[in-house]
Amino acid sequence: MRIGAHISAAGGVFKAFERAADIGCETMLLFTKSNRQWKAKPLAAEDVTKFKAAQQKFTSVQPVAVHASYLINIASPDPVLWEKSYQALKVEVERxxxxxxxxxxxxxxxxxxxxxQDGLARIAQGVERVLVETAESAPNTIVCLETMAGQGTNLGAKFEHLAYILGEVGHHPRAGVCFDTCHVFAAGYDLRTPEAYTTTMAEFDAVVGLEHLKVFHFNDSKFKLGQNKDRHAHIGEGFIGKQGFANFLNDPRWQKHAAHLETPKKEKVEDGNEIEMDPINLATLRELRTIN
Ligand SMILES: [Zn+2]
Ligand SMILES: [Zn+2]
Structure with a gap:
């Protein structure tokens, strides 16, 4: 399995490669625009050229994945917000x-x-439209629905939600699922022991199909199983625990898949200084990975 982290693209998207390589990422996740703003300055030709050059150079950091803006809500019943969300999603896929x-x-x-159900239907409508409208601008980009923790009225916490949406878009080859360990655990699917992991993945396979699982977010959980709370903990320091991650890392089915940390970047230590946590979490994952 290829392990990496969410990396800052501050100062230009191409800069993320060097940052990722510096901390030993084998893959990375990034925002290509501000995640808390609707507007995005179009990517300049120079940004694209630099990014592609970095992609060629940093072959040790592959594949790259994007996380779209948190503002997007294509489940919204408000037609104005829906269209605004849809257009923002489309721009993200095009970028x-x-x-x-x-x-x-x-x-x-x-x-x-x-x-x-109405929300799920609206999501399916948006995904279908974005796949059609970006067929030429992003033919090799897979659009992944993230598994969610089930906070509030968030959809995607049940495997059935994802299965429904993928079914509505005819199991399009450019549609898939991003499996977030913290969210799935918060939604009530156990991952802690080899047995629980096997049961959960068998359920995912039966409901969604493992072939639709394209990428992972590796986060431990600050809350217990089924609490519907989306709070990420460092690997091994939450309620999932190290064994939960070992279950994924040593499953030969995911050998070519990428997993990205979205755990807190820094922690304070006794002397008041802050330490970078990504290298520590990556080291923990590397220790747990016994197959390559
Ligand atoms: Zn996410
Ligand atoms: Zn989360």
């Missing part, structure tokens, strides 16, 4: 296509005051 990035993950969304 990934321009940069030759093979994976983009987005949060399926919240149904708000409507019913969950």
């Amino acid at each position: 990934a296509g321009l940069l030759d990035i093979p994976l983009i993950t987005f949060h399926p969304g919240s149904h708000m005051e409507g019913t969950p």
Whole structure:
């Protein structure tokens, strides 16, 4: 399995490669625009050229994945917000296509005051449209629905939600799932022991199909199983525990898959200084990985 982290693209998307390589990432996740703003300055030709050059140079950091803006909600019952979200998602997919990035993950969304089923139908409609409208601009980019923790009216916490959306888009080859360990655990699927892991993955296979699982987010959980709380803990320091991650890392089915940390970047130590946590979490994962 290829392990990496969410890396800052501050100062230009191409800069993320060097940062990722410096801390030993074998793959990386990034934002190609501000995640908390709707607007995005179009990528300049120079940015694209520099990114592609870095992609050629840093062959040790592959594949790259994008995380779309947190503002996007294509489950929204508000037609204005829905269209705004849809257009933002489309721009994100187009940017990934321009940069030759093979994976983009987005949060399926919240149904708000409507019913969950209506929300799921709206998500499916948005995914279908984005696949059609970016068929030429991002032909090699897979659009992944992230598994969610089930906070509030968030959809995507049940494997059935993801299965429904993928089914509605005809199991399109450019649609897939991003499996977030913290979120899946928070949603009530156990991953802690080899037996629990086997049961959960068998359920995912039966409901969604393992072939649709394209990429992982590796986060431990600050809350217990099934609490629907989306709070990421350092690897081995949460309620999933090290064995939970060893289950994925040593499963030969995921040998070519990428997994990205989205755990807190820094922690304070006794003397008041802060230490970088990604290298520590990466080292923990590397120790747990006994197959290559
Ligand atoms: Zn996410
Ligand atoms: Zn999360």
